[in-house]
Amino acid sequence: MTPGKAACDACARLEREKEAARQAGDLSKVTDCAVLLKRHPGHSKRSTLSGRGRA
């Protein structure tokens, strides 16, 4: 297991794809993955998304 840089499964997969693309020399795909990672919603702020309030 890697200490969590990735915030979710999708991001973890993108990170791996990005690395693979970089090693393959596919820079446009690297950029693509980077953009997707940046834009990935939902975990920059973990505030209230209809939080289950306790009671």
Ligand SMILES: [Zn+2]
């Ligand atoms: Zn994510």
